[in-house]
Amino acid sequence: MFKNEEMEINLGPQHPSTHGVLRVKLRLDGETIKHCRPMIGYLHRGVEKICENKTYFQGQIWTDRMDYCSAIANNLGWAEANEKLFGITVPRRAQYIRTMLNEFNRLASHLVWLATHALDIGAMTVFLYTFREREDILDINEAFCGSRLTTTALRIGGLREDLPPGFEKMVQKFLAKFPACLEEYENLLSENRIWKKRTVGVAKLNAEDAIALGVTGPMLRAAGVPYDIRKAFPYAAYAEMDFEIPTRTEADTYARYLVRLAEMRQSARIIQQCMDGMPEGPVMAKVPKILKAEVNEVYHATEAPKGEIGYYLVGEKGNPNPYRFHVRAPGFINLQSLPKMVEGSLLADIVAAIGTLDIVLGEIDR
Amino acid sequence: MHKFLKTLIPFDIAKGMLITGKHFSKVFFSANRRKVPFHVVSEYPEVPAKMQPRFRGRLQLLRDEAGEIKCVCCMACEKICPTQVITIESDKKEVRKTKLPTRYDFEMERCIFCEFCVESCGFDSIILNHQFELAVYNREDMSIAMDGKFQNMFGISPVAKYSVADEKD
Ligand code: SF4
């Protein structure tokens, strides 16, 4: 089976550059990767099954803990899927606040991505600076809902509470300084020759393959496909927001870096628009104490920082729990493109490839 | 020629070094001065940490002005808790119309601080206080009862020396 010169090794599951507990089985010929298979499941908790044994309300806390870097984006998809199932209309103010929090979450997630991706490739400084800004976003999370990472901020039908006093000041303070911070990262990385050597032309995934594999999010947009669910199927208050979908055509690691940086700029823009156009009114719709669905099924997709996150819910008559709860996790599907990206390239490139995928294993294994 | 110079002299690296140098000097020349605007390190154990008003810490039972336990044992919190860490037993007491809990157990090691219980309580009889220092030496101390020796449901734990102990709004 093996040729003499081929060698099989494992990357992970405890390797620091695999972002958790990903194990990649590699067959090498010298330093060239001949064969690559990602092995997952080390963090499997059975979130989908647990949620089928909990009420519709209680399911939220498990969505927090899937992709722990973007808890609010996960909550938003979950809440909207439930609202679709039960026909609840969310008040406009709640929609705006949700949109704003979701964009803050996108910023936080992208900052973590930039930090870890740069750290994997060897740029330590960026890590320190991005976590400085992320700290401010987590403080905003804490001010809004009392928790920093696993926020449980949203509810079916709206939000638990309105914005706290002094919230606007915090947001404006953050928005005032954020563009300068972004520029700092760009000055550190964009022209840096080491960074460019490690990223330009590395881990290419063209649009055709990306679509065939079901890859979504910045990975797809860096291949030149302007597909963003916020624009394609607007949810929350995105229909009223003015923003662009940054795309590139190079489809390599460097292009994905540029796309994500541009996305952060757009997120800051959306937050500003939300703050300016914040309508008055209640933040919670009337929701019955016990939700019981007629037999009904919904699929609702939203744009999480990592790609399309979809929730598939089947309700059962007279049952306070969902009959089926399924999550289409973006990281899970994006990870399947790893062999396509790295087979035939050098071993060192796989670290860049895993970084650019922006995976969180809590979501992939669920 | 231009390209050659660019390869020879690492302008791009110098640009990055300039940024790190700027930040380094900023901190270096103001290290021991108080109240510099970019002073991000808090002197936590000496100065109690200030949490946001909505911070979700440990579950605490409240008493009303007369010192009575506010909880009326409607079991709403027990039912909604996603990790099932609350156990309530009640007894009809003659002293008041509503029920009084005889047992209110809270297994903190499994609590995820989601605040569903506080939200479901229609009598405002529980809060998540601002206590975040929850480490203990024995696992049994994590199970908090109404009359626990080490820590009970009514007060701040003795381990929380440095948490802000004031009430939530
Ligand atoms: S905070 Fe959540 S997990 Fe903890 S006791 Fe309350 S409902 Fe249960």
Ligand code: SF4
């Ligand atoms: S919901 Fe409030 S009143 Fe009801 S049992 Fe829990 S603490 Fe007591």
